[in-house]
Amino acid sequence: MSAADTTTAKVPPTRQSPPPPPVVPRPRGGRRSGGAATPWLLLAPCLLVLALVMGYPLVRLVTLSFQKFGQSQLWGFQPAESVGIDNFTGVLEDGEFWQVVLRTIVFAAGCVILTMVIGMLIALLLQRVSGWVKTLVNIALVASWGMPVIVATTVFKWLFDADYGILNAVLSRLPGVELIGHNWFASGPQGLAVIMLLVVWGAVPFVVITLSAGLTQVPAELEEAARLDGAGAWGVFRYVTLPILKPIIVMLTTLSVIWDMGVFPQVFVMRNGHPEAEFQILTTYSYDRAFVVNDYGQGSAIALITVLLLLGVVAVYMRQMLKIGEVE
Amino acid sequence: MSAVASEASRAGSRSGRRRSKSGWNLLGLLVFAVAGFPVYWMLNTAFKPAKDAIDPDPSVLPTGLTLDNFSRALHIADFWGPVGRSLLVSLAVVAIGVVVGMLAALAISRFAFRGRKVVIVGILAVQMVPLVAMIIPVFLLLNDLNQYDKLSGLIITYLTFILPFTVWTLRGFIVNIPKELEEAAMVDGCSRTGAFVRVVFPLLAPGMVATSVYAFIQAWNEYLYALMLLSQKNQTATVWLSNFSTKHGTEYAPMMAGATMMALPIVALFLLVQRKMAAGLTAGAVKG
Secondary structure (H helix, E strand, O other), X not given: OHHHHHHOOOOOOOOOOOOOXXXXXXXXXXXXXXXXXXXXXXXXXXXXXXXXXXXXXXXXXXXHOOEEOOHHHHOOOOOOEEOOOHHHHHHHOOHHHHHHHHHHHHHXXXXXXXXXXXXXXXXXXXXXXXXXXXXXXXXXHHHHHXXXXXXXXXHHHHHOOOOOOHHHHHHHHOOOOOOOOOOOOOOHHHHHHHHHHXXXXXXXHHHHHHHHHHHOOXXXXXXXXXXXXXXXXHHHHHHHHHHHHHHHHHHHHHHHHHXXXXXXXXXXXXXXXXXXXXXXXXXXXXXHHHHHOOOHHHHHHHHHHHHHHHHHHHHHHHHHXXXXXXXX | OHHHHHHHHHHOOHHHHHHHHHHHHHHHHHHHHHHHHHHHHHHXXXXXXXXXXXXXXXXXXXOOOOOHHHHHHHHHOOOHHHHHHHHHHHHHHHHHHHHHHHHHHHHHHHOOOOOHHHHHHHXXXXXXXXXXXXXXXXXXXXXXXXXXXXXXXXXXXXXHHHHHHHXXXXXXXXXXXXXXXXXXXHHOOOOHHHHHHHHHHHHHHHHHHHHHHHHHHHHXXXXXXXXXXXXXXXXXXXXXXXXXXXXXXXXXXXXXXXXXXXXXXXXXHHHHHHHHHHHHHHOOOOOO
């Protein structure tokens, strides 16, 4: 490697304008000024680690999903044998799997839409309130954003506790509402709605803070001009603010989709480590197949399907990044 | 409601504007109350006497101030062990992540080379793979490497999500430092390394601190891998909290005390860096 370094030593980097004058004495003799190998040397440790802990497992995920891999293969009593696409057909023919897919999509879509709409409304609201209110709201938002997910989940578990939870107690004070002892997690849809609330509560601050930063970029003159031309508040938002914010909104939405499809600890901890069938989403379902049923092959197949489902969204995200020139 | 606002602003009358402003403020306060309530209720429960916590008709305001729940939380299960392990893992991950990430960030922000774009897109794409999907092969990998139930195994694993994040964020900070500064130093006789150490590094330090703190928070908060890759006796702080229950069932007041102890340092750290990080976050540098 060092031989390669010295041979390429004097090649000037292609994009360095203007090159430092050659008359400048180099302090140390054979010092490279930035040969073609330098960036790769700098990248090497990072790529090496990523190849080990990300690349290899990704490949393994794919091969596992085509293998029969259970308890005995895990302990090395039997070699893993290839079973072709059996894992996939097994998963795809399972009626429960399709229910899980549908539930995951509804859940993630609900989370993303609520997060984006509430986030946008709060960001717009923050433009209109007095300074001290803005500070208060920002403190609350940053505190909820910074809360570790596990802490937030246990707090929500406590808020929604059937017997002593504050929510039931407060709601029951309303006339005609009797919720003391109501178990929010007795039914799947209701329980998932609570979990959705938890996810949205944790995700909104990021959206608000990013959109607020974006809103400061919207030129006041443009809004003024639209207003003079007779646009109402909605018109200004729809035809001036929204188009300018569009790149940020696309990015936030794709990120939210990716994050909300990957929700795991919220469901897992909320259901004490054993989500009932009604609570299973793709991530917990894959976990369950692998570590509870001990069918690592099918578990991997489900995880792989999840990743493939997300690929489209990731592509949109990457295109947006390239478009706005973040990746130049 | 926004129509009301525009009406008011068009009318331009001072009192009308003030009235609409106070309406917005009221709404803002409502947002503050709703967003802040879970945090408030955690603190409220943590500091109230345990018997008030299981009052079927709880008072929303604080009822008393006691530290009993904290001492109980510390005694129910070993607290400092998991916290120490979490601290060790997070610090190691940050130290390795920032050094390795820094080198890579330099490569992609200061050098033009063939394959640069591929590397950038690759690092960004790696970020987007949900961690949960990788747990099965990672578990088997560590099992094969004899790293199951070892903190070193967890540290390596955490680098998967810390590294792409640090590379991308540090890159953002580096590209904001004008190249001319380095070039000037090199004209004055610095080597490329010297120019970096003397000129770029001092300017980069605040960004590096922010990135490290954020990476620390992420490692500290991780749950799934900590749960799966370590046994009960080696558990970390997040797993400690999620397992919080006694033989009498879940005691929520001490649990909230435990939650407070875990969250307060993190939220404080978060407050320190969030302003600096918000810009980097827009660039998709963070895993939720």
